[in-house]
Amino acid sequence: MNSPLRLGIAGLGTVGAGVIKIVQEQSALLAVRSGCDITISAISARSRSKDRGVDLSAYDWEDDPVALAKRDDVDVFVELMGGEDGPAKAACEAAISAGKHVVTANKAMLAHHGQAMALAAEAASVNLRFEAAVAGGIPVIKALTEGLAANHITRIMGVMNGTCNYILTRMENAGLPYAEVFEEANQLGYLEADPNLDVGGIDAAHKLVLLSAIAYGTQVDFASAELQGIGLISVDDILAAKDMGYRIKLLGLSSMTDAGLEQSMQPCLVPYNSPLGQLEGGTNMVVIEGDAVGQIVMRGAGAGEGPTASAVMGDVMDIARGISIPVFGQPAATLKQTKAAKSNTGSPYYIRLSLNDTTGVMAKVTTALADAGVSIDRMRQKGHQDNAAPVLIVTHEATPTAIDMALKAIEATGDLAKTPIALKIVEV
Ligand code: NAP
Ligand code: HSE
Numbered sequence: 001m002n003s004p005l006r007l008g009i010a011g012l013g014t015v016g017a018g019v020i021k022i023v024q025e026q027s028a029l030l031a032v033r034s035g036c037d038i039t040i041s042a043i044s045a046r047s048r049s050k051d052r053g054v055d056l057s058a059y060d061w062e063d064d065p066v067a068l069a070k071r072d073d074v075d076v077f078v079e080l081m082g083g084e085d086g087p088a089k090a091a092c093e094a095a096i097s098a099g100k101h102v103v104t105a106n107k108a109m110l111a112h113h114g115q116a117m118a119l120a121a122e123a124a125s126v127n128l129r130f131e132a133a134v135a136g137g138i139p140v141i142k143a144l145t146e147g148l149a150a151n152h153i154t155r156i157m158g159v160m161n162g163t164c165n166y167i168l169t170r171m172e173n174a175g176l177p178y179a180e181v182f183e184e185a186n187q188l189g190y191l192e193a194d195p196n197l198d199v200g201g202i203d204a205a206h207k208l209v210l211l212s213a214i215a216y217g218t219q220v221d222f223a224s225a226e227l228q229g230i231g232l233i234s235v236d237d238i239l240a241a242k243d244m245g246y247r248i249k250l251l252g253l254s255s256m257t258d259a260g261l262e263q264s265m266q267p268c269l270v271p272y273n274s275p276l277g278q279l280e281g282g283t284n285m286v287v288i289e290g291d292a293v294g295q296i297v298m299r300g301a302g303a304g305e306g307p308t309a310s311a312v313m314g315d316v317m318d319i320a321r322g323i324s325i326p327v328f329g330q331p332a333a334t335l336k337q338t339k340a341a342k343s344n345t346g347s348p349y350y351i352r353l354s355l356n357d358t359t360g361v362m363a364k365v366t367t368a369l370a371d372a373g374v375s376i377d378r379m380r381q382k383g384h385q386d387n388a389a390p391v392l393i394v395t396h397e398a399t400p401t402a403i404d405m406a407l408k409a410i411e412a413t414g415d416l417a418k419t420p421i422a423l424k425i426v427e428v
C-alpha cells in the first residue's frame with residue numbers, strides 16, 4: 001500500500017459534508033480501489049461551530065482556505081466553497097503554486113478562469129480536476145477526456161441545470177405558474193444564492209462551456225455563449241408545446257462549425273418522447289455525438305450531496321491512483337483560441353404573441369412574418385377575457401435572423417400587449 005493521500009477540504013456545505021461522509025464511511029473501499037488510504041488532514045469553512053451532520057473532531061481547522069491550501073500535510077486541496085473569484089480562486093491558485101493537486105466542483109470559477117488555471121496547474125505538474133462541476137454525479141468529464149478521447153466530437157446537447165428542469169416539469173405536472181414554482185424551489189433550497197445563475201441559464205452555460213473546451217480543443221469561452229433563461233415561459237407555453245408533442249427544456253447546444261464555435265443555452269422545444277423530452281425533475285442529461293462512437297446519452301442526478309460528492313471522490317481516487325490527464329484533455333497551451341459563431345441554422349420555431357385585440361392586427365403580424373421570409377406552419381388564437389389576445393404560431397424552418405427580424409417588425413406595430421417569446425424546436 002502506498003502512503004496515504006491527504007486531503008484539505010475547504011467548504012463544508014452540501015458537497016463538502018457529502019465528501020467527508022464518503023471518506024469516513026467508505027475508507028476500506030477507497031483504499032483497496034486506489035491503492036492507498038485517503039485521509040483528511042484539515043478543513044475550512046466560514047463558521048467553525050455549525051453542525052454539519054458529520055464528525056469533524058479528527059481534523060485540524062483553518063479559518064483561512066489559502067492557509068489550508070498551502071499546508072505541508074495536504075496533498076490534494078478540495079475546493080467546495082464556490083464563487084467565481086474570491087477565496088475559492090485565491091485558495092486554488094495558492095494550492096497550485098504550492099505544488100498541490102486541486103479538485104473542485106466550481107463551474108463558475110473554471111468557466112471564467114479555466115484557461116489560466118489550467119496553464120498554471122500544468123506548469124506546476126499538478127492535477128486540476130472538476131468532474132463534479134458539470135452535471136453533478138454524471139461522469140461526463142471522464143467520458144470526454146478518456147473514453148471518447150479518440151473521437152472528433154461533433155455536437156453536445158444537454159439539460160444541465162436541475163433547478164430549471166424541476167421548475168419546468170413541476171409547472172407542467174401541477175399546472176402552476178412560474179412565480180409559484182420558483183418560490184417552491186426556493187423553499188426546497190434548490191436555488192443558488194443568486195437565483196439568476198439558475199433561471200437565467202448562467203449556471204448551465206458555465207457547464208456547457210467547460211464541456212466545449214474538452215470536446216473541441218478550444219479555450220474556455222463563456223463570454224460568447226448565447227444565453228436565455230426560463231423566466232418568460234408560461235404554463236400556457238408548456239401546455240401548448242405538449243399539445244403539439246413537445247416539451248420545453250433549458251437546452252444547451254454546442255458544436256464546432258465552419259463558422260466557428262456555437263454555444264447556446266436557451267429554452268427549446270424537444271420531442272416529448274425523446275430522451276431529453278422525458279427528463280423529469282432535477283435530473284440532468286448530456287448527449288454527446290462523436291464521429292466514431294455515434295451518439296452517447298448520459299442521464300443522472302445533476303446535483304445533491306451524494307451525487308456531487310461521488311464525482312469529487314472519483315477525481316480524488318484518480319489522483320490517488322497516479323492518473324494524470326491534462327485539465328481539458330490536452331495540454332492547455334495547445335487549446336485553440338475560439339472563434340465564436342452565432343448559429344443561424346434554420347429550424348421550426350414556436351412563437352407566442354400577446355396582441356392588442358383590434359381590427360387588422362393579425363394582418364400586420366402575418367405581413368411581418370412574410371416580409372422576414374418566415375412561413376407559418378400552424379397558428380392559433382386562444383379565447384381571452386381581456387383585450388390581450390394570446391396567439392400561438394409554429395413556423396416552418398426559419399433562421400434565427402429571420403425570426404428576430406419578424407419579431408422586431410411585430411414589436412414596431414405597437415400592438416403587442418406583452419413581450420413575445422420565440423423558442424427553437426429542436427428535433428433531437
Ligand atoms: P454550500 O452548501 O453553500 O456550501 C459552501 C461552503 O463553503 C460552506 O460550508 C461555507 O461555509 C463555505 N464557504 C463559503 N464561503 C467561504 C469563505 N469565504 N471561506 C471559507 N469557507 C467558505 O455550497 P455547495 O452546494 O456545497 O456547493 C459547493 C460547490 O459545489 C459550488 O462551487 C457549487 O457550485 C458546486 N456544486 C454544488 C452542487 C450541489 O448539488 N450543491 C452540485 C454541483 C456543483 P459555512 O458553511 O460556514 O457558511
Ligand atoms: N444549481 C445547480 C442545478 C446545482 O440546479 O443544477 C448543480 O450544479
